[in-house]
Amino acid sequence: MKSFKYTINGNVYKVHISSVIEDIAEVEVNGTPYKVKLEKPAKKQVVTIKRPAQAPTTASGDPVVSRPAASASQGAVKSPLPGVILEVKCKVGDTVKRGQTVIILEAMKMENSINADRDGVIKEIRVNKGDSVLENADLVVIG
Numbered sequence: 001m002k003s004f005k006y007t008i009n010g011n012v013y014k015v016h017i018s019s020v021i022e023d024i025a026e027v028e029v030n031g032t033p034y035k036v037k038l039e040k041p042a043k044k045q046v047v048t049i050k051r052p053a054q055a056p057t058t059a060s061g062d063p064v065v066s067r068p069a070a071s072a073s074q075g076a077v078k079s080p081l082p083g084v085i086l087e088v089k090c091k092v093g094d095t096v097k098r099g100q101t102v103i104i105l106e107a108m109k110m111e112n113s114i115n116a117d118r119d120g121v122i123k124e125i126r127v128n129k130g131d132s133v134l135e136n137a138d139l140v141v142i143g
Contacts, residue, residue: 076126076138077117083107085131085139094122096142103127103139118142 001020006013018026023038087104090096096116103114120142127139 075118075120075123075143076141077102077114079105079114079133079135079137079139081105081107081112082134083112083132085127085129085133086111088125088127088129088140090122090125090140092122092125096120096122105133105139114139116140116142 001017003017004015006015012030014030016028018028020026020038025036025038027034027036083105084107085103086106088102089104090102096102096119098116098119100116101113102116102122105112105114122140123143124141125139126141127133127137133139
């Protein structure tokens with residue numbers, strides 16, 4: 001069934017679990033077989049597969065389309081991935097062009113250049129070097 005190798009106080013233990021039936025496990029430790037009574041019966045995994053929900057529709061049968069809500073983060077350049085801010089390459093008041101790098105983000109052990117998605121002026125910087133950010137976090141606001 002499963003095998004494990006443990007080192008406890010310098011002693012190596014090779015454990016092989018042969019079977020688990022109800023609350024009894026048949027195991028072998030360094031070649032010696034044992035029957036072990038478990039405190040609680042082993043749980044069986046139950047997988048439930050559900051159909052995806054249907055998209056909401058209007059009375060006429062047309063799909064419901066939502067519009068993004070207006071928020072304080074409009075104009076914000078967002079983090080595409082969770083990561084750590086390595087460098088902020090702009091200051092409040094700087095004029096930036098679309099495609100210009102404004103933040104360097106380390107994500108998954110790679111440096112990622114986060115670029116301005118529009119021309120404008122940096123209105124606000126919402127992160128500092130060393131900050132950890134989540135996906136879709138506002139990094140800078142361009143007005």
